[in-house]
Amino acid sequence: MATKKAPEKSNVSKEELLKFYREMLLIRRFEEKAGQLYGMGLIGGFCHLYIGQEAVVVGLEACTKEGDKRITSYRDHGHMLACGMDANGVMAELTGREGGYSRGKGGSMHMFSREKHFYGGHGIVGAQVPLGAGLAFADKYKGNDNVTFTYFGDGAANQGQVYETYNMAELWALPVIFVIENNHYAMGTSQARSTKSETLFGRGLAYGIPGEQVDGMDVLAVKEAGEKAVAHCRAGKGPYILEMMTYRYRGHSMSDPAKYRTREEVEKMKSEKDAIEHVRDLLLNAGLSSDEELKAIDKSIKEVVNASAEFAKASPEPALSELWTDIYA
Amino acid sequence: MAVDVLMPALSPTMEEGTLAKWLVKEGDVVKSGQIIAEIETDKATMEFEAVDEGIVGRILIAEGTSGVKVNTAIMVLVEAGESADAAPAPAAAPVVAAAPVAAAAAPVAAAAAAAPVAVVSKASADWPEGTPMKTMTVREALREAMAEEMRANPAVMLMGEEVGEYQGAYKISQGLLDEFGPKRVVDTPITEMGFTGIAVGAAWGGLNPIVEFMTFNFALQAIDHLLNSAAKTNYMSGGQLGCPIVFRGANGAAARVGAQHSQDFTAWYAAIPGLKVVSPYSAADAKGLLKQAIRDRNPVIFLENEIMYGQSFEVPDLPDFTIPFGKARIWREGTDVTIVSFSIGMKYALEAADLLAKEGISAEVIDLRTLRPIDYDTVLASVQKTNRCVTVEEGFPVGSIGDHLASTIMQRAFDYLDAPVITCTGKDVPMPYAANLEKLALVTTAEVVAAVKSVCYR
Numbered sequence: 001m002a003t004k005k006a007p008e009k010s011n012v013s014k015e016e017l018l019k020f021y022r023e024m025l026l027i028r029r030f031e032e033k034a035g036q037l038y039g040m041g042l043i044g045g046f047c048h049l050y051i052g053q054e055a056v057v058v059g060l061e062a063c064t065k066e067g068d069k070r071i072t073s074y075r076d077h078g079h080m081l082a083c084g085m086d087a088n089g090v091m092a093e094l095t096g097r098e099g100g101y102s103r104g105k106g107g108s109m110h111m112f113s114r115e116k117h118f119y120g121g122h123g124i125v126g127a128q129v130p131l132g133a134g135l136a137f138a139d140k141y142k143g144n145d146n147v148t149f150t151y152f153g154d155g156a157a158n159q160g161q162v163y164e165t166y167n168m169a170e171l172w173a174l175p176v177i178f179v180i181e182n183n184h185y186a187m188g189t190s191q192a193r194s195t196k197s198e199t200l201f202g203r204g205l206a207y208g209i210p211g212e213q214v215d216g217m218d219v220l221a222v223k224e225a226g227e228k229a230v231a232h233c234r235a236g237k238g239p240y241i242l243e244m245m246t247y248r249y250r251g252h253s254m255s256d257p258a259k260y261r262t263r264e265e266v267e268k269m270k271s272e273k274d275a276i277e278h279v280r281d282l283l284l285n286a287g288l289s290s291d292e293e294l295k296a297i298d299k300s301i302k303e304v305v306n307a308s309a310e311f312a313k314a315s316p317e318p319a320l321s322e323l324w325t326d327i328y329a
Numbered sequence: 330m331a332v333d334v335l336m337p338a339l340s341p342t343m344e345e346g347t348l349a350k351w352l353v354k355e356g357d358v359v360k361s362g363q364i365i366a367e368i369e370t371d372k373a374t375m376e377f378e379a380v381d382e383g384i385v386g387r388i389l390i391a392e393g394t395s396g397v398k399v400n401t402a403i404m405v406l407v408e409a410g411e412s413a414d415a416a417p418a419p420a421a422a423p424v425v426a427a428a429p430v431a432a433a434a435a436p437v438a439a440a441a442a443a444a445p446v447a448v449v450s451k452a453s454a455d456w457p458e459g460t461p462m463k464t465m466t467v468r469e470a471l472r473e474a475m476a477e478e479m480r481a482n483p484a485v486m487l488m489g490e491e492v493g494e495y496q497g498a499y500k501i502s503q504g505l506l507d508e509f510g511p512k513r514v515v516d517t518p519i520t521e522m523g524f525t526g527i528a529v530g531a532a533w534g535g536l537n538p539i540v541e542f543m544t545f546n547f548a549l550q551a552i553d554h555l556l557n558s559a560a561k562t563n564y565m566s567g568g569q570l571g572c573p574i575v576f577r578g579a580n581g582a583a584a585r586v587g588a589q590h591s592q593d594f595t596a597w598y599a600a601i602p603g604l605k606v607v608s609p610y611s612a613a614d615a616k617g618l619l620k621q622a623i624r625d626r627n628p629v630i631f632l633e634n635e636i637m638y639g640q641s642f643e644v645p646d647l648p649d650f651t652i653p654f655g656k657a658r659i660w661r662e663g664t665d666v667t668i669v670s671f672s673i674g675m676k677y678a679l680e681a682a683d684l685l686a687k688e689g690i691s692a693e694v695i696d697l698r699t700l701r702p703i704d705y706d707t708v709l710a711s712v713q714k715t716n717r718c719v720t721v722e723e724g725f726p727v728g729s730i731g732d733h734l735a736s737t738i739m740q741r742a743f744d745y746l747d748a749p750v751i752t753c754t755g756k757d758v759p760m761p762y763a764a765n766l767e768k769l770a771l772v773t774t775a776e777v778v779a780a781v782k783s784v785c786y787r
Binding site: 069071100101102103104105106110111112113114119120121122123124127129130131132133134135136137138139141142160161164165167168171325326327328329 | 486512517518520522523524525526527528529530531532533534535536553554557558562563564565566567568569570571572573602603605626627
């Protein structure tokens with residue numbers, strides 16, 4: 001077991017570490033289950049798993065307050081679970097059932113929760129970036145101090161609309177945090193094969209937006225950077241860019257054999273940088289928790305995930321009349 | 330040698346203007362490049378520079394004169410010692426407009442043998458009978474609609490290119506910045522995809538944005554957000570995330586601006602479930618429908634027409650009125666044929682109906698006003714009465730609104746038809762620049778007349 005980080009963050013409480021552990025583990029187990037249900041034919045179409053990137057959303061959610069908003073791409077299951085959406089509703093949407101967040105009409109890539117201020121789940125690469133800035137625009141217009149977390153990947157970072165948005169976000173000082181989840185591969189194209197830019201956050205500097213690169217596999221580093229970004233936004237200073245250096249363990253989608261990278265590269269990340277193992281080590285090495293306590297958490301997470309799978313299988317398909325509802329508000 | 334200074338065309342669609350102010354008087358020496366007058370177009374007050382040098386021999390059009398046609402002589406410039414009387418007679422205005430229509434209409438007039446039919450205008454039911462009316466341009470009606478809705482609801486705001494300080498590229502938003510301030514009238518950079526996405530997000534965030542596209546040609550840069558972000562999310566979210574937003578601007582051909590700036594997108598947008606699509610003809614409809622659009626909880630594509638902006642109509646003088654979507658307006662009742670159109674197509678439809686009336690053909694003219702939803706019932710009821718139908722629109726022929734109506738009529742009223750439905754559309758070509766070719770590319774009154782005669786077997 002790799003122990004690459006000493007528990008140097010003395011201000012992190014046991015409760016918080018356990019919360020991170022629980023939340024990241026929920027995402028991982030949920031995604032593993034989703035992969036399994038996909039293999040069984042219960043989930044169809046596109047299904048993009050978040051395994052490996054858990055620290056990003058869990059660390060940033062720790063910086064939010066009520067009313068803050070989040071929006072992301074199609075790799076969205078982790079974001080939904082991290083912001084408190086119900087695992088049953090997410091899994092039932094994956095199986096296209098009535099109990100899903102969109103009553104089966106959205107699927108893996110298109111889920112939303114007004115209640116949790118989760119604005120999707122968007123299938124078009126990069127489209128969520130101006131949309132997220134628009135949510136921030138509304139908050140600024142209304143005069144509150146909420147922020148919007150706008151997540152996108154290294155692939156989306158090459159879409160033109162990202163830079164149109166940077167320009168206006170800084171011009172109008174919108175309270176939006178652009179979170180680039182840099183997992184190094186835009187589907188099968190590595191960052192080196194798609195840009196000469198050494199960093200992605202650095203592009204924001206051309207528009208006057210401050211930013212930084214963050215170890216996205218370290219939930220504590222993510223939270224620390226997130227708090228800085230949030231403070232910047234809430235103070236009315238405009239947008240901030242966080243380039244989260246992260247890694248997805250699985251393929252781009254379920255049908256991706258991931259031949260564009262070596263097995264060794266993946267194994268190295270898993271063994272040396274895994275976000276969940278990191279927190280586990282912190283807890284155990286500092287004597288903050290025990291194997292028994294963590295095993296009990298593992299068990300309770302497994303129960304939640306299994307229950308969501310059972311719910312998602314048992315929930316009926318939407319009524320045929322649902323075809324014609326919700327076209328208009 | 331004396332030269333005439335002519336009334337200039339200062340915009341692609343300008344046909345006449347007001348000579349607001351002379352900055353020179355008779356006897357003044359004028360240099361090339363000197364500003365000699367202020368001319369008010371339908372969009373702005375423009376300074377007019379002299380091209381030739383000379384002495385102002387005579388001012389032919391007094392300042393303050395409105396309705397001065399383009400190419401009218403407004404001033405005579407003479408050389409030193411020359412008399413203004415020596416100036417050549419003002420040249421006749423070039424015969425450009427209406428020529429093809431007149432030519433094509435000629436045989437129609439010759440064939441007129443039947444007794445003319447009486448014109449029966451159907452009173453609109455959109456406002457109470459006896460409502461006082463005021464004359465207003467489509468431009469003023471659109472502006473009033475936005476101003477009234479912005480006064481009524483603080484969440485309504487306008488964004489787009491040049492909507493604020495410039496007062497609107499087509500002057501639709503004139504005065505709104507002064508009244509509502511920069512928070513609610515937001516000038517954007519030229520960045521359609523970006524600001525459209527931001528506006529959609531803002532609508533989800535609780536605002537009611539009105540997005541002005543300078544023209545809908547530029548909305549192509551933003552089409553992903555119109556379709557994928559705005560139109561589909563209510564459905565994809567199981568009804569959680571409606572998008573109350575209006576996208577408005579000039580659609581279709583203006584005049585002489587070429588293929589990339591002359592395109593009617595009505596049928597495109599009308600194909601998309603989740604959008605509502607509006608395209609008014611009259612000023613009253615423009616006002617009532619835009620107010621309705623701003624209040625709607627769904628994304629509304631509001632297609633205006635640049636040529637119609639300066640046209641005047643009677644508008645109800647009411648503090649507040651709206652016109653519901655999905656309700657066509659019968660402009661003229663008739664018995665022999667149904668002509669269905671919308672937006673500027675109505676101009677050709679109504680002109681054709683006038684010409685046809687002189688020949689004893691009674692046309693019922695229907696303005697659809699909204700293309701999603703479409704008022705099929707009014708069209709079908711009319712076709713069941715007249716047994717013939719011609720559709721008129723400026724858009725391309727393939728997959729046109731007319732095609733859709735023809736198919737609907739065939740499926741739902743086949744037994745009532747005495748002739749195939751004819752669809753009059755723009756031609757299946759990119760819009761050419763040359764004046765004669767542009768005319769040929771657009772639908773004409775003569776084509777509508779010919780189509781009606783064909784379905785009437787006349």
